[in-house]
Amino acid sequence: xxxRISVAKTYKLYLGGAFPRSESGRTYPVADAKGKxxxxxxxxxxxxxxxxxxxxxxxxxxxxxxxxxxRGQVLYRVAEVLEGRRxxxxxxxxxxxxxxxxxxxxxVDTAIDRWVWYAGWTDKLATVLGAANPVAGPYFSFSVxxxxxxxxxxxxxxxxxxxLVSVLAPVLATGSTAVVVGSQDRPLPAxxxxxxxxxxxxxxGVVNLLTxxxxxxxxxxxxxxxxxxLDLTGAHAEQRKGLEEAAAGTVKRVLRTxxxxxxxxxxxxxxxxxxxxxxxxxxxxxxx
Amino acid sequence: MxxxxxxxxxxxxxxxxxxxxxxxFLDGEFVEGGGEPLKSINPATEEVLAExxxxxxxDVDKAVKAAQRAQDKVWGRMPGAxxxxxxxxxxxxxxxxxxxxxxxxxxxxxxPIRESRDVDVPTASxxxxxxxxxxxxxxxxxYGPDPRPLGVAGQVIPWNFPLLMAAWKIAPALACGxxxxxxxxxxxxxxxLVLAEIIQQAxxxxxxxxxxxxxxxxxxxxxxxxxxxxxxFTGSTDVGKSIQRSLAGTGKKLTLELGGKAAxxxxxxxxxxxxVEGIVNGIFFNQGHVCCAGSRLLVQESVAEELLDKLHKRVxxxxxxxxxxxxxxxxxxxxxxQLTKIQELVASGEAEGAKRWTSxxxxxxxxxxxxxxxxxxxxxxxxxxREEIFGPVLSVLTFRTPDEAVAKANNTPYGLxxxxxxxxxxxxxxxxxxxxxxxxxxxxxxxxxxxxxxxGYQESGFGREGGRAGLEAYLDV
Numbered sequence: 135x136x137x138r139i140s141v142a143k144t145y146k147l148y149l150g151g152a153f154p155r156s157e158s159g160r161t162y163p164v165a166d167a168k169g170k171x172x173x174x175x176x177x178x179x180x181x182x183x184x185x186x187x188x189x190x191x192x193x194x195x196x197x198x199x200x201x202x203x204x205r206g207q208v209l210y211r212v213a214e215v216l217e218g219r220r221x222x223x224x225x226x227x228x229x230x231x232x233x234x235x236x237x238x239x240x241x242v243d244t245a246i247d248r249w250v251w252y253a254g255w256t257d258k259l260a261t262v263l264g265a266a267n268p269v270a271g272p273y274f275s276f277s278v279x280x281x282x283x284x285x286x287x288x289x290x291x292x293x294x295x296x297x298l299v300s301v302l303a304p305v306l307a308t309g310s311t312a313v314v315v316g317s318q319d320r321p322l323p324a325x326x327x328x329x330x331x332x333x334x335x336x337x338x339g340v341v342n343l344l345t346x347x348x349x350x351x352x353x354x355x356x357x358x359x360x361x362x363x364l365d366l367t368g369a370h371a372e373q374r375k376g377l378e379e380a381a382a383g384t385v386k387r388v389l390r391t392x393x394x395x396x397x398x399x400x401x402x403x404x405x406x407x408x409x410x411x412x413x414x415x416x417x418x419x420x421x422x
Numbered sequence: 423m424x425x426x427x428x429x430x431x432x433x434x435x436x437x438x439x440x441x442x443x444x445x446x447f448l449d450g451e452f453v454e455g456g457g458e459p460l461k462s463i464n465p466a467t468e469e470v471l472a473e474x475x476x477x478x479x480x481d482v483d484k485a486v487k488a489a490q491r492a493q494d495k496v497w498g499r500m501p502g503a504x505x506x507x508x509x510x511x512x513x514x515x516x517x518x519x520x521x522x523x524x525x526x527x528x529x530x531x532x533x534p535i536r537e538s539r540d541v542d543v544p545t546a547s548x549x550x551x552x553x554x555x556x557x558x559x560x561x562x563x564x565y566g567p568d569p570r571p572l573g574v575a576g577q578v579i580p581w582n583f584p585l586l587m588a589a590w591k592i593a594p595a596l597a598c599g600x601x602x603x604x605x606x607x608x609x610x611x612x613x614x615l616v617l618a619e620i621i622q623q624a625x626x627x628x629x630x631x632x633x634x635x636x637x638x639x640x641x642x643x644x645x646x647x648x649x650x651x652x653x654x655f656t657g658s659t660d661v662g663k664s665i666q667r668s669l670a671g672t673g674k675k676l677t678l679e680l681g682g683k684a685a686x687x688x689x690x691x692x693x694x695x696x697x698v699e700g701i702v703n704g705i706f707f708n709q710g711h712v713c714c715a716g717s718r719l720l721v722q723e724s725v726a727e728e729l730l731d732k733l734h735k736r737v738x739x740x741x742x743x744x745x746x747x748x749x750x751x752x753x754x755x756x757x758x759x760q761l762t763k764i765q766e767l768v769a770s771g772e773a774e775g776a777k778r779w780t781s782x783x784x785x786x787x788x789x790x791x792x793x794x795x796x797x798x799x800x801x802x803x804x805x806x807x808r809e810e811i812f813g814p815v816l817s818v819l820t821f822r823t824p825d826e827a828v829a830k831a832n833n834t835p836y837g838l839x840x841x842x843x844x845x846x847x848x849x850x851x852x853x854x855x856x857x858x859x860x861x862x863x864x865x866x867x868x869x870x871x872x873x874x875x876x877x878g879y880q881e882s883g884f885g886r887e888g889g890r891a892g893l894e895a896y897l898d899v
Contacts, residue, residue: 202873203548206555210510247503254506254555257873261890262562274851404562420851422824 145321147176147345148328150189151338156346157181164322167232175321178344180354183313186342187360190284190311193339198281198309202257209253209306212334216246219330223295223323230294230320244399245296252303255407259308262404263411274418279411281309282387283362286355288348288369294320296398298327301367304406306340310363313355314343317368321345349373356380363387363410367395428741431748433535438526444474444611446635447618448481449488450628455481457636462612465532466745466754466789474611477634479643482603485632486649489574489601492629498571498599502558509554509596511624516547516589519620523613527585528745530612532754532790533708535746545870546589549888552872553593556893560598563890565899571599572675572898573651578641578665579614580657581607581756582711582812588614590887591654592631593872598896600652603632603644609757611635642668650674654895656713659810659836659881677885677895679713679877681810682838685831686716686867687853689824690725692843696865698732701816704841704867706740706752706794710814711760713882714839716867718800718807719818720827726820730798737794738781752814755790764792764813771797771806776817802833810836824849828856837879841867860886 145164146153155161160177178186197205216223220242228238259279267275285305290297294317305312316324328343344351349370356364357380364386369377371393381388389409444462445452456478461470477485497505516523520543527538560569575595579587584606595602606614618633634640638661645653645665655665656679669676686704688697704716721729745753755761772778776797785791792814800807800817807817821827831840840859842850850864860878863869870876875889885895 203551206551210551247507250506250510251503251558254557254559257552258555258559258562258890261873262564418851419848420855421848422852 142173145173145175145325145345147178147182148325148332148341148343149182149186150192150342151332153328157185162346164319166229172229173322175325175345178346178351180351182344183351183354184358186313186344187284187358189339189342190313191360193337194283194311196337197311197340200309202260205307205309206253206256208335209249209256209303212330212336213246213249213253215330215334216249216327219326220246222326226323226326227295230323231292240399241293241296245299248296248299248402249303251402252307255307255404259407259411263408263413267415272420274420275415277413277415279308280414282410282412283310284360285310285312285363285365285410286358286361287312287314287365288352288355288367289314289316289324290395290398291317291319291348291368292395293398295323295327297367297395298324300398300402301365301406302341305410306336308407308410310410311340312342313361314341315348315351315355315368316343316345318346318348352377353380356386357383359384361386363389365389365391365409367391428749430744432744433525433528433746433748435525435529435746437522438529439522440471440526440529442472444472444615444635446475446477446481447615447621447631447633448485449632450622452618455634455636457481457640460608460611460635460637462530462609464529465756466786468789471529472612474615474635476636477640481634482640482643482647485603485634486574486576486644486647488629489603489632490649492627493571493573493599493601496627497596497601497630502560502599505596505599506554506557508624508626509550509557509593512620512626513547513550513554515620515624516543516550516617519616520544520547523585523616525746526616527613528753530610531581531584532745532756534750534753535748536750537708541870542583542586545872546586549586549589549872550593553597556594557597560893560897563893565894565897569598569897569899572896573600574649575600575602575652575654575896576644576647576650577602577604577654578644578657579604579606581610582708582713584610585613585617587656588617591656594887594892595652595654595896596630598893600896601630603634603650605634605636605641605644608635608637645669652896653677654885655679662883675895678883679885679887680881680883682713682715682836682878682882683718683808683810683834684714684716684839684841684859685718685720686841687720687827687831687843688722688725688729689844689846689849690722691845693845694725694729694732697729697843698736700841700843700865700867701733702736702740705816706737706814707868709752709755709792711756711812712868714861714868716839716841717811717816719816720821720830721818722827723820723822726818730796730818733796734779737796738783740781740783740794742781742783742791742793743786752794755792755813758790760812761790761792764811764815767806767809767811768795768815771800771804771817774804774806776800776804776806802830808834824853828853832858835881838882839863
């Protein structure tokens with residue numbers, strides 16, 4: 135053992151490509167599974183959340199306008215950079231979730247591979263979900279999937295990294311941008327993941343990650359008029375109905391998920407991609 | 423007006439890391455082949471670039487067996503998500519060595535560096551990247567749950583896009599769980615062997631990809647080997663026909679990407695300057711060594727004269743010469759044999775009464791070069807209107823009505839591609855519906871993307887490469 139004193143990290147928010155503290159100046163202590171203090175996390179406010187939506191909206195045009203190939207390469211780059219910081223994530227996931235190193239390793243590896251899985255989807259969605267429509271008339275008609283816009287994501291409360299990646303990556307793959315509220319009690323891997331995103335060619339603002347109290351932030355996210363879709367995965371049971379009601383105010387697409395978190399290690403299908411996609415149908419006459 | 427004098431901007435040949443000897447890639451190792459070594463030459467200078475070992479018939483057998491072993495024991499059983507990661511590695515390594523590959527390709531093939539740099543190499547990398555993503559998503563491709571691979575794929579590719587064609591063949595085969603024995607063209611084996619090195623660096627299991635240089639008899643041995651379950655061929659229609667004949671009764675799955683005689687159709691409302699650029703790109707891209715080249719220009723009569731005049735002016739500015747010069751528009755013809763074939767067909771055009779115009783541009787006295795040539799007053803019966811020239815030679819015909827354009831465009835046994843130039847969207851779609859061709863470009867030409875299926879109708883072959891449709895060729899469905 136060296137007697138060197140380590141340099142501890144300040145965990146902050148990830149907002150518009152930068153790492154600010156909460157404008158409220160609030161933090162809350164984060165402990166490991168045994169109750170030992172790990173760090174203070176920023177406790178984001180309603181104002182931080184609104185800033186995050188502004189950043190996500192601002193980033194939407196460029197991100198959704200990038201070619202699917204380019205988005206795929208960026209998501210693959212996230213996997214590459216994550217792989218390079220594998221050991222750090224294994225330690226953080228083990229501490230946050232109270233799992234053995236071997237289990238944490240499997241969770242991190244699956245999280246890396248999940249980015250690769252979604253990287254491969256960017257340029258295949260249109261061929262799997264789109265169509266040329268054989269309409270009965272002299273028209274050429276086709277339908278293409280398009281990203282819905284800004285997606286509010288209440289990240290899983292239990293699975294601090296793999297769960298988070300499993301709900302965030304599909305949003306990015308479609309070309310939508312995200313405002314994520316991380317796991318309240320296990321937020322540290324999320325903030326470290328945002329360091330990976332910040333260095334992986336994901337443009338600033340495409341992902342905005344807030345830590346804090348889910349119950350405090352969720353209603354503002356659900357009612358925000360510039361959010362297009364809401365993923366309820368990490369929402370508390372007693373809040374869910376109210377969040378759905380609030381979402382109706384601007385007809386948000388709501389992804390309802392079971393209260394019990396799924397086994398995130400299972401191979402996903404494309405449900406989470408479909409949940410944040412619109413279908414656009416185009417008509418054009420044919421004829422000389 | 424400022425005057426812009428021409429100044430050469432040659433890419434350094436040293437970037438190609440050219441080696442004096444290249445060996446074939448068999449079961450994960452570079453080994454000497456049992457065939458007579460071949461010399462690959464630089465068609466722009468006629469100098470020998472490197473000596474390349476070629477496969478003997480015993481090597482073909484060894485390669486197929488290695489591929490069978492790799493397919494049975496490793497590659498076919500591996501989860502798609504793991505196969506994907508290998509293929510992604512190949513995509514990234516190609517991109518990392520893009521400049522080296524581009525220079526090597528231009529040296530070996532004769533194509534302008536601008537094209538190898540901006541088209542061949544990035545598209546090859548993209549093709550691996552795209553198909554890597556399919557490896558663990560085949561359930562979603564529309565071929566039913568858990569579609570299975572075929573086994574060993576025997577693949578024979580042409581000399582016009584050596585690296586790109588290798589990518590088009592290898593990437594989907596691997597993504598679907600097949601293993602590969604590939605024969606590159608006799609005159610352009612070098613980049614495929616650097617790709618083999620990349621495949622080695624990506625640590626693909628031995629035997630998953632085998633690359634055997636050689637001439638036609640090596641290709642025939644690969645195609646004919648009983649261990650091969652899938653044959654993919656890109657090349658001439660004549661050879662394609664003989665392969666199809668030779669596989670009759672064997673049950674082997676076959677896809678063919680063969681010749682073409684594409685019509686590029688210009689209507690009187692087309693933006694003519696834009697059309698001229700598209701026509702030039704359509705026929706002079708890659709010296710016209712493109713199976714989907716727009717080699718028959720169909721112009722609406724009312725604008726024919728104006729268009730032809732603009733075309734001559736534009737083509738006269740094309741710079742023919744050193745493929746490594748970044749200014750070069752038209753590089754070297756790939757081989758003496760091909761040059762002879764082009765000269766012979768051009769002579770037939772003159773003899774049959776078409777009006778020849780050839781660019782007055784300077785042409786190097788060494789190497790295989792052919793100045794861009796445009797034939798006017800071409801009739802449908804002439805050989806230059808019917809046969810694939812595979813060189814920088816354009817035949818111009820005229821039409822009066824859209825129906826006549828369709829009739830003339832479809833008056834060919836081929837059916838690979840077509841181009842349409844008009845401002846009217848409904849006419850584009852009407853024409854696209856009527857044209858018997860696998861790819862139709864509107865107000866553009868020669869666009870390729872791994873997500874867009876490519877392939878022909880009729881004697882241009884069958885099967886598609888790229889897109890979801892392209893997976894079918896490598897699945898047992």
